[in-house]
Amino acid sequence: MSGAAGKYAKTFVMGLQNALEYRANFALSLLSSIFPIVVQVFLWLAVFQSAARPSVFGYTRGELIAYSILAALFGKLAAAGFEHEIAGDIKDGRLSKFVVQPIHYFLFRLCSFLGEKSIHYLVIAVLTAGVVFALRSDIQPEPMRILVCLTALILSVAINFLIFFSLSMTAFWIQEVWGIYLAFSLLANIAGGGLFPLDMFSDSVRAVLNLLPFKYIVYFPAQLLLGKVPSGDMLASVSVQLLWILVLTLVSMLLWRTGLRKYESVGG
Template sequence: MSWKKYSKTFTMGLQNALEYRTNFLLGLLSAVFPILIQIFLWKAIFHSQEDSSVFGYSEAQVIAYAVLAPLFAKLVSTGFEYDIANDVKNGQLSKFVVQPIRYFVFRLCSFLGEKSLHMSIVAIITAIAAVFVRNAIPWDISRILVCVLSLLLAVAVNFLISYNLSMISFWMLEVWGVFLTFGLVANIASGGIFPLDMFGETAQAILNVLPFKYIVFFPVSVLLGKLSSSEMLFGLLIQVVWIVVLTGVSSLLWTKGMKKYESVGG
């Protein structure tokens, strides 16, 4: 049955996460240093001025953002675009074309299998970190549930963005530089480093029409109590709209890309 082959793909993704667990843990450990740097930076900024807030953030809130944003970014991160690029470049995509399996669903199940372990670990670390910055978080159960839902939708949005980005492998031979540059820009545009409402009005106007804002900045803002109930509901709706739009785009790019795809050799 079709669901069995995809459940096997999910299991393979989980096994892959277990196999490379040390690499994941080292990557997670490396995220500690940028967080510490930001904490020291913001403390120095607040202690050097008389104002009790910066761009509407108190010292406790901005430090909480500096702690939570990188962790949320880790929760929704992908990385499989390099695998898709390899499949296209080396002709490995051919086996998915001739076999009764949808490549999009295969990648989704593999991603979820690998992500399930990573998300569990990061979620525990995030919960512990939230305790340390508890003074900046309004502990409202409904707000926490909205934050969790927004994170799940953010995973879907980021998966689709990465999948669509990987489709450029059909038109470009070497895409590593593109992926690296895009990752750096997307991290900034999603609010993974600084809150987006600290940027200028022009930058905010541009970011408001892009999906990146709803990957990190929106879930963190929900948890910190920066958004009203109507703003939270609107943000969730925008996430759903982006999921629908990006799913349609992925289907279109796959159809166009397969017309360009060539597999030479045995």
């Protein structure tokens, strides 16, 4: 293994070790996701009972329950969480060691992120498989859809990572970013379909959301399993995900270089 590859492989392993050390935190965060799911399930049950209709916004009761569970799992799968660490590195001057050493900060964060999330991915994959099997009457677990969904989930993790890496660059200009990160996370969750399907928004709101990358993080993968995405549109939507990854990579690199000049100008 080359020296450069070895450095990033070591970073991945360190992230994995960190995840194993704090596995109780992940278990608790996963358990904390159960409460919102239960609330949503009872909400949809109440809606269908009062509406006395077979479907709401084009979804049956079973489909909305399945969507709520899948959205929670997919949201947990793509979650970032490193933005506060980056802000701390910039604010406290720890970024300086990455500037002078032969290691790229973006790749360091990416490998660390994947290492920390690797165990989480396995757990969520098992839980998702269980949900698909248990709710197979409301989900379309066709082999092709499952394959495209897996691809879409991998790309959704990349999209979310790039979004939050770019957001983290605000720490170069703003010292106290906690409120910004919290507000952005809440809005991104709603815009990505983390709370309810985007079909429930008005046409004008959906037109705006369709121009943003957030729908490809939770909403699109969940729609794939629910059979809401026509077979002919699946690969086209995956292509849009790839396009967003390219755009967000360019944006993140531009913000990094611009912020780094700012960081150096104040002495880091």
